[in-house]
Amino acid sequence: MKNLKKFLSLGIAAAMTLSLAACGGSASSSQGAAPADASTATAPAANVGTIENDGNYDECTIKFSWWGGDSRHAATQEAVKKFMEKYPGITVEVNFGAWSDWEAARALEFQSGTAADVNQINQSWINEFDSAGNVFLDLNQVSEIIDLSQWSEDSLAQLKDVNGGIAGVPVAMTGRTLYWDKTTFDEAGIGVPTTLEELRAAGKTFQEKLGDEYYPLALGEFDRAIFMTFYLQAKYGKAIIEDGQLNFTEEELKDGLDFIMSLEADHVIPSIKTIDGDAAASLDQNPKFIDGRYAGILEWDSAPLKYKNALGEGREFVVGEELKNLGGNDNTGVFTKVSLGFAISTTSQHPKEAAMLIEYLCNDPEGAAIMGSERGIPESKAGYEATEAAGGIDETIAAAHEIVMAASEYAEDPIFESNDLKGSEGTYKYVFGGLSYEEFDTAEAATELYDGISAACG
Amino acid sequence: MKKWAKNNVGFFFIIPWLIGFLVFKAYPFGSSLYYSFTDYNLFKGMTKFGLMNYQEVLTKRQNVTALAITFKYAFMTVPLKLIVALLIAYILNFKLKAVNLFRTAYYIPSILGGSVAISVLWRALFKDDGLIQQMIRMFGATPPSFMTDPNWALFIICLLRVWQFGSTMVIFLAALKGVPEDLYEAASLDGATKWRQFFSITVPLITPVIFYNLITQLVQAFQEFNGPFIITNGGPRGATTLMSILIYNAAFKAYDMGLASAMAWVLFVILLFFTAISFWSQKHWVYYSDEG
Missing domain, CATH: 3.40.190.10 (Periplasmic binding protein-like II)
Structure with a gap:
C-alpha cells in the first residue's frame, strides 16, 4: 500500500513536471516570435477565402463583446435573443460592460488570440491592434452574408486596414x-x-x-x-x-x-x-x-x-x-468619425455565423429595429429605414446627428x-x-x- | 532507488506549489527582466534590445517625478501608520471597559482594505464641497482644495492607508501582550513613569515586531495602486502618480511592456535596497530575546 502511494505520487509529479515542460516550451517559442504574430498563430478565419451564402449554417457557439451603458446592453441582449430564435442552433455568448478599462482587456484578448468572434470596435483599434491587418477579418470575405452595399463607400473606407481590407462595418457616424x-x-x-x-x-x-x-x-x-x-x-x-x-x-x-x-x-x-x-x-x-x-x-x-x-x-x-x-x-x-464598428476576429472558428450576427444586427429589419439608435443613428441604409419605421430613433440623437452631419x-x-x-x-x-x-x-x-x-x- | 525515493518523497509533495511558483512567479519574474531590455510592445512586437527603457525611467521628467512622489508617499505613510498603530495598540492593551468593541472598531477599516468602494467614499469625503470641507467651514475656517492642491492630494491618499492600521495594530497588540508584567512591576517599584516604561521596556521588547511591520508596510507602500488610481487618478497634474500607476499605464494603456517591465524592475531594486538597509540596520536596534 505504501509502495502504491509512492508510485502514485511519483506518477502524478512526473505528469505535472511534463506538463510544466510543455508550457515552458510553448512560452519560449512564442517569446522568440514577434508578438504581433501572436494573433496569426491561430487564424482559422483569415484564410477562409470568400464564404458563400448557401443558406446553411453550423450549429455552434459564437461570442459577441461590446461596451456601453445599460440601455445599450438591454437592447443588444434583446437583439441577440431574437437572433438565436431566428437561427436555432447558433448560441451567442455575450460579454459586455462599461468603457472603463474595456479597451485594455480587449487589447490583451486580441494579442493572445482569444477575442470574441464578433467585436464592437473603435476606429482607432484598427491602427493600434491590427497594424499588420491580421487581427480583424476582411469583411469582403463574408460579403455574400453581410450586405456591404448598405454602407456608403466613404464610411466603409474609414474602417479599412493596412491591406485595404474592410476590418469592420461602421455602426454609426458621429x-x-x-x-x-x-x-x-x-x-x-x-x-x-x-x-x-x-x-x-x-x-x-x-x-x-x-x-x-x-x-x-x-x-x-x-x-x-x-x-x-x-x-x-x-x-x-x-x-x-x-x-x-x-x-x-x-x-x-x-x-x-x-x-x-x-x-x-x-x-x-x-x-x-x-x-x-x-x-x-x-x-x-x-x-x-x-x-x-x-x-x-x-x-x-x-x-x-x-x-x-x-x-x-x-x-x-x-x-x-x-x-x-x-x-x-x-x-x-x-x-x-465612425463612432464604432462591428468586426470579426480572424481567430473566429465560425466567421460565417459571426457575419450572420452582424448582418442581423445592422441590416435585418427586426434586428436593426431592436438595436435602435443605441449606438447612434444607424449608418446602414437598411438599418436606418428599419429603425426609423419602428420609431426606434431617439429624437435627441437624431437632432444632434442632423446638426453634426450638416456641419461636418x-x-x-x-x-x-x-x-x-x-x-x-x-x-x-x-x-x-x-x-x-x-x-x-x-x-x-x-x-x-x-x-x-x-x-x-x- | 528505494532509499533515494524515501529520502526525497517530500520534494515531490511540494511539486504543486513548485509548479505554481515557477509558472506564476519565476517565469514572469524572469521574462519581465528580459522584456525590460527590449522595446516589446504588445501590438508592434520587439525590434530593439538595450538599456533604453532604463534610461527613460531614470531620466524622463514624468518618471523621475513619479519616483520622487512614490518615495514621498512611502516615507509619509509608513512611519505615520506604525506610530498610529502602536499608539492605539498600546491604549487598547490597558484594561478598559468595552475594550473588545474598540479593538473591533479599529480593526474594521483593515478588513475593508484598499477596496474600490472605500476609495470612492474617500473621494466623496474630500472633494470640493465634500463632507470634510463642509465640516471645516462649520468652524469658520477656509478649507483647502484637497483634490487639486498637490500636497493635500498626496496627503489624503496617505491618510487612507494610515486609517487602515488595524492589522498592524493587532500584531502590535499581540507583541505587547508578550511583554512580561514583572518588568513593569519592577520598573514601577523603581519609580519609572509610564512614559519611561514605554520607551525603556515596551519599545525595546517589541522591536522585532516593529521591524516586521516596517518591512511589510514598506513593501505595501511602494506597491500602492488602488487609492491614487481611484481617488485622484494620479492627479492633480501628476501629484499622486506613483510608480505603480505609471507601470499600469505603460503596460495596459500604451501596451509598452518593455518600458513597464523596466519601471517594475527599478521599483523592485529600490524596494530591495530599502529592505536590505532595514535588515542591515536591525543589529543596531532590534532586540531578540534569544540573543541573550
Missing part, C-alpha cells in the same frame, strides 16, 4: 456638438448661444446674474482639444492632421490655445482645477452638471442620452447648434485619438491641464502640443 441645460439659461434670462460672441456674453451674464459657480460650458482636457481643433480648422480652413501629418504650425496651435484660455478668462468654461476639485468620475456624474451650474457640454451626437438622463428633475436638455462664426468665417471646423467638414484622423495624445499620460491632458493650472504659458504649451502631435504622427 461628431461632436453642443448641448445645453436650457433651464439655467432661462434662469440667467438669455437664450442658448448660437455664435461664439453669444457664448462669450453668456459667460459674463452667468457670473453676474447667477454667481461664480455657474458656467455656460464645461470642457475637460480632451473636450478642449476638440473645441480648439474646431476653431483652428474653421479659421484656417484645413484639417489638423492630414495624410498622417500635423497640418498646423506652432504659431497656429498657439492661436488655438489662446482661444481656449480666453474662454476660461471670460468665465465661459471652468478651469481644469475647478473640474478636478469636483472629483466626479465623469461630467454626467458631476453634481454641478446635474444641478445646472455647468450648463453646457460638447459631446458626441451618439452619446447625449446619459447627460440628458443625468440632469436634475425639471431641467430641460436641448441640442445646440455648431457655433457660427467660430473661426471668423462661415466654416464650422467640425469633423466626424472633415473626417477625423484616428491619430487624433491615439493613446499618446488622448491617454491619461497623453499630450492633451498634459498641455491643456498644465495651461489651466498655469504651469506654463500658451507659447510653451504650443511647443509641447506641436511636439506631441508630431510624435504621434510618427
